[in-house]
Amino acid sequence: MxxxxxxxxxxxxxxxxxxxxxxxxxxxxxxxxxxxxxxxxxxxxxxxxxxxxxxxxxxxxxxxxxxxxxxxxxxxxxxxxxxxxxxxxxxxxxxxxxxxxxxxxxxxxxxxxxxxxxxxxxxxxxxQLLELPGLTLDFYTQSVNMGNIPISLSKKEFSLLSYMAQNVNRVVSVDTLFQIIWGMESLEDTRTVAVHISNLRKKIESDPADPERIITVRGSGYMLVSNSTSQA
CATH class of the missing domain: 3.40.50.2300 (Response regulator)
Incomplete structure (x- = not known):
């Protein structure tokens, strides 16, 4: 304590x-x-x-x-x-x-x-803490830890991860992520979601080329899974 x-x-x-x-x-x-x-x-x-x-x-x-x-x-x-x-x-x-x-x-x-x-x-x-296996999000400080190791994320990366964490084990469409994080009036292209997901995977996946935490559900979107076997 x-x-x-x-x-x-x-x-x-x-x-x-x-x-x-x-x-x-x-x-x-x-x-x-x-x-x-x-x-x-x-x-x-x-x-x-x-x-x-x-x-x-x-x-x-x-x-x-x-x-x-x-x-x-x-x-x-x-x-x-x-x-x-x-x-x-x-x-x-x-x-x-x-x-x-x-x-x-x-x-x-x-x-x-x-x-x-x-x-x-x-x-x-x-x-204000959301804890998943090997992953802790702090909404107050907008920070992420893998085990005891702090992970540096941009604001958009944290927003993406936190939204998926609040919908863990559920498929979230690219359009939904784009609208929630970038807003309806954004001049960005929805393909920017894929870029940020890729950057997130590089930071929280043991093997970004074979992701276990943020998986792609073809034709539907992305899903953050809580039963990842990857080690922090």
Whole structure:
């Protein structure tokens, strides 16, 4: 099981220390930043799974920081604040926050909220994975792995493979693939489908000349089969 990473952004060292102690007890990896500018730099390198954010940072507004951070991360953001006004809560949640906890707070309740958000994110990520024998598609990152080996695909190649994967063991016509991936008004020729299928086979087949994953059904189209015997 992966260890979750928690980033705490609060200019109060005492608050940071308390939250980090409880994060450690839960087995989380945590880091703390005392300013918004420092936290923004840390965001890219630490890549947190969840952020705990003070709404009033020294010389900075936590809501503004949250709004800017949303350009860099989709991790849940839980606000900490001594302010209880509904207008502030609404603003915090409207500009990218996922939860709002008022100070003084119960560390146990905060940890429960953190775990609930992490479960929600983990469930959502699992739903964005499509796994076939020896082949895993990640619709969130638009990436493909054969076993543990990442496969580099173009956007069109990924779109073709993902559509066939969602219709695994079913024949998909060339016209359908062309319309779905390139669109009705495309100036491309339907023969471009065959070119992209050929390129896909070079990347995911052990023997592209004798394909076992993407097979041609003459007169009908192509089919991605899930019972491939090829090895990743």
């Amino acid at each position: 992966d260890t979750h990473k928690i980033m705490i952004v609060d200019d109060d060292p005492h608050i940071c220390e308390i939250v980090q102690v409880y994060c450690d007890r839960e087995g989380f990896v945590s880091t703390c930043s005392h300013s918004g500018s420092e936290a923004m730099e840390l965001l890219a390198s630490f890549e947190p799974d969840l952020i705990i954010l003070d709404i009033l940072l020294a010389n900075e507004n936590g809501i503004d920081w949250c709004r800017n951070a949303r350009n860099l991360t989709s991790a849940p953001i839980v606000f900490l604040s001594s302010q209880e006004e509904d207008e502030i809560k609404i603003s915090a949640l409207s500009y990218g926050g996922d939860d709002y906890v008022t100070k003084p707070f119960s560390p146990g309740v905060l940890m429960a909220k953190i775990k609930a958000h992490l479960r929600r994110v983990s469930t959502g990520r699992r739903e």
